[in-house]
Amino acid sequence: MSNRWEHENKSLDIVTIAGNRPEIIKVSELVKLLHDRYNSAYLYTGQHYSHNMRDVFFEDLDVKFDYDLVSNTSDVKILTENIQKFLTKIHPKYVIVYGDTNSTLAGALATTNTDCKLIHIEAGIRNFNQSFVEERNRVKIDSISDYLLAPTELSKVFLNYENLGERTYVTGNLIVDVCRKIASTLDDLPKNDLPGEYILLTLHKPAIVEDPEMLNKLCKLLPQIKYKIVFPAHPRTISSMAKYNVTLPSNVKVIEALGYRDFLGLLNSCLLVMTDSGGVQEEAVLLKKPCITLFSTTDRQETVLIKANRLFFPLDSALSISGVIEEMVNTKITSNPYGENVTRRTIETIDNIVNNNLL
Secondary structure (H helix, E strand, O other): OOOOOOOOOOOEEEEEEEOOHHHHHHHHHHHHHHHHHOOEEEEEOOOOOOHHHOHHHHHHHOOOOOEEOOOOOOOHHHHHHHHHHHHHHHOEEEEEEEOOOHHHHHHHHHHHOOOOEEEEEOOOOOOOOOOOHHHHHHHHHHHHOOEEEEOOHHHHHHHHHOOOHHHEEEOOOOHHHHHHHHHOOHHHOOOOOOOOOEEEEEOOOHHHHOOHHHHHHHHHHHHHOOOEEEEEEOHHHHHHHHHOOOOOOOOEEEEEOOOHHHHHHHHHHOOEEEEOOHHHHHHHHHOOOOEEEOOOOOOOHHHHHOOOEEEOOOOOOOOOHHHHHHHHOOOOOOOOOOOOOHHHHHHHHHHHHHHHOOO
């Protein structure tokens, strides 16, 4: 792996941009196929740069980046400037961005200032709440992309209403192949430190973990749950709980944030997951685990429609969390809204774009 691109002056067919943990996971199988088929490069922005938020995922997924911008920030302006310098020097024909992170937005903005064509994978996801930075990011990215690869037919419906349907292709969600590949290796993970039955809890969104009222309300709900709760705590969450002097109840077992394989092992063995993560909502349905999303809305609406996921907003819910858990814990998940052979379908769509110059 190298970040010494400043002295290179070569043209590439495709550059794939990623900058944080979710993107590392989701593009991991795709970039390997791109390397086999094209003169391509995998550019890492450095939005996530600590070992447990970056390196452990590259190791788990057996993938390497080609260039690292070492930006060490989530600031969109800095990321955009760094990516644009790279693209101007390397001259790719196509740039691929994924999802809705600041690195994704910066990659899209930088691409519009070059003569590259922009491909946005995971286009059309919406929760219709502009207070979320992710929602603002993905709406902007979709509006300036040349090609939109949607994960579901529902996402394409949203893009049709935004008059973007003509450049939209439904390819599925790349997490399908990654999750199933890793899940096939989970039998050898040790389970000695886990309760026999447990609920998995994940929290990381600022709208929850940086709101002391939300944190305290949630912590008052957790003792109502009759099951043990395993909580791999995001560094942001740990810091926020310390800042606001929030104490977790005794039925919660806090562990360090995990690599992807270990996390999927926890998810695969749990009774049910409670989360604020869009990615975990996807992984739960693929592993056939019931999910409760701890918010008033979700951008993974297809999981709610198939009854694999249920919304529960701690601040204003009149429902009992234990009652919702008992309703959900025996849910049988029988469908997958995210497609099959998604990496292959995505590559075939990219081939079509490149070979037929579709615009």
